[in-house]
Amino acid sequence: MATPHEPKQDRSRATRQRLLEATIDCLAEMGWAAATVAVVAERAGVSRGAAQHHFPTREDLITGALEYMFDTRMDQAKAEAQTIAGVDEGVGRTEAVVAGLIESYTSPLFKAALQVWTHAAADPVLRERIVPLEAKFGRIAHRRAVEALGVDDTDPVAHHLVQATLDLARGLGLADVLTDDSARRKEIVQQWSATLHSALFAPS
Known part of the structure; x- marks a missing residue:
């Protein structure tokens, strides 16, 4: 998990990686229908807005x-x-x-x-x-x-x-x-x- 003292670029990279890993987990465990941006963002522990900042669309x-x-x-x-x-x-x-x-x-x-x-x-x-x-x-x-x-x-x-x-x-x-x-x-x-x-x- 990123900390407030980490450089912004590192925090952004860490957030992106968490979203990608959460997407893979959702797809593998729950299937396509469940792998929405909202579900992935929740699983990754980030806001939906942060998720859409990195990935504007599903x-x-x-x-x-x-x-x-x-x-x-x-x-x-x-x-x-x-x-x-x-x-x-x-x-x-x-x-x-x-x-x-x-x-x-x-x-x-x-x-x-x-x-x-x-x-x-x-x-x-x-x-x-x-x-x-x-x-x-x-x-x-x-x-x-x-x-x-x-x-x-x-x-x-x-x-x-x-x-x-x-x-x-x-x-x-x-x-x-x-x-x-x-x-x-x-x-x-x-x-x-x-x-x-x-x-x-x-x-x-």
């Missing part, structure tokens, strides 16, 4: 939350990459990368984003904002996966296998929304990792 707030979600996920991916770097080359490392990608789609961040995607499908104004963001996020996520796996993305086979892994991860994330799918997911991670590693790294 669309601004939601868009900002999506960008914050993605930045948070990328920070997590960097931390995971440092851990994976210590894993010996081989199928174990490939499995660690695949597991990290898939688990990222079962987090509250994914569940919050799913609420936005679902609503944007029926809201042309929101969709116009979200589609370019998602395209950007997809490109960066693909590049991060390529780097983590250590493959040559100019190879069409490698490119499509990485994308298939991301698509698989998203599908498994959807399967986990209503029920705990962790046991089945673990088996799929192991099987897909072995298949992927063989396809990417088997001697030609």
